Amino acid sequence: MPAGSAPQGPLCPGTAHRIFTGAPVPEGSDAVVMQEDVVRDGDFVVLNRAVHPAQHIRFAGEEREAGSALVPPGVLLGPREIAASAAAGQDCVAVRPRLRLAILTSGDEVRESGSDLSEGEIWDVNAPMLQAALTSPATEIVDIVHVADNPGAVLRAIAALVPRVDLLVTCGGVSVGEEDHMKQVIHALGGETLFSGVALKPGKPVTLGRVGNCHWLGLPGNPLSAFVTWQLFGKPLLQVLSGVARSAVPRRMVVLNEAVSHKAGRCEIRPARLCGPDMQGRDRVICEPGLNSARIASLHATDGLLFLPSEVDHLPQGSLVEFQPFYD
Incomplete structure (x- = not known):
């Protein structure tokens, strides 16, 4: 009996039927013996070892009870979760929409990486670094914008981005210098600061806020500070906003x-x-x-x-x- 075929009839007591791996067992059968353990003698088979009830038989529903959860909410779908769903016949599962993100960098001295630099200018490290960090199946990067250290330009850029995204990540402009405008702009747009400044080095100015339905994470402008604070604050925030069930940080x-x-x-x-x-x-x-x-x-x-x-x-x-x- 090959896999995928229906049994031709029940087995009577004391009889055997040849069957291939994956085929359904006929009614009346209670065990399967591997071919290596059987010697055929005409219309008879000789078993080389004892046979136990249900041996080499997989029962329908033995892995999960009907109605039990296969994949709990908050789990990121990977090969293991998709395999479990497919094995249960679930060709469609409910997922959360991708988190919409935007990256905003600032600085009069910052230029696109690879472009020609004038005196006093530097290449942009933060935008490509954060683009790589934020790219995942659970996210959609809506826009990447760079603005000069000008409060009007910062306000216009943030006002345009906030209605379009769930999380705005900015780099620079969160310290206490005369050209640091991010917090003032967030407040001018009716937003709030949830915390600002932490007792860490690097990354002391990191700030978290919210404007309407959009969360805002303000990272420092220095690249290593931006990287460290993204690892410590950005990644957990991204997990929470994406609906991913958080596990303990692997320290x-x-x-x-x-x-x-x-x-x-x-x-x-x-x-x-x-x-x-x-x-x-x-x-x-x-x-x-x-x-x-x-x-x-x-x-x-x-x-x-x-x-x-x-x-x-x-x-x-x-x-x-x-x-x-x-x-x-």
Whole structure:
């Protein structure tokens, strides 16, 4: 009996029928014996080992009861979830709409990466970095805009973007300088600030706010600061707004391969590279001796973020320090 065919009739007690993998078992059969364990002798079969009831038989509905949840709400659909749905005959599942996003960078000195630079100008790192970070099956990047450090230009750009998106991510303009206009513009548009400023280095000015139905995440303008604050605040925010059920952040304790010093008073976060286990099997990490929030060229060679506690200014070699791997 090949797979996909219907049984031709019931099996009588003491009889056997040849069957292929995946075929439905005839009524009256209670076990399947692998071909390797059977010797055929004319119209008889000889079994080489004992047979147990239900052996090699899959019963309809044995994996899940009717009405039970296959994939709970808040789970991102991947190959495993889609396989489970397909196995239950679900060719269509209900999903949330993609989150609409916009990226707004600012700065008179910032130019598109790869363009010719004049004196005092720099290439834009934040826009392409954030575009890569925000791109996923759960998101739709509606627009990427750059504006000069001018309050009128910033206000016009944000006013045009806010009605079109669920989350606006800006870079720059959230500190306390004369050319930092983001917070004032958000308030001028009737928005609110949920928090502004954190005791972290880099990333102290990071700000979260809301204008109507649009959430706003204001990242610092320095590229490393923008990257770190996106990892710590942006990714969890994106999960919440996308409806993804949040899991615990995968932080763990690691061992410093070299002594590290920093200025106490704020938790300092440094990109770090794993360099193998120590004699006790604990992961060791190594990081740059200092922190410069504008330097980002070596970021690709790191594996996660190292958290240097605020209450100490020196950590000797072998110290246990909190580490958060980069995660998708």
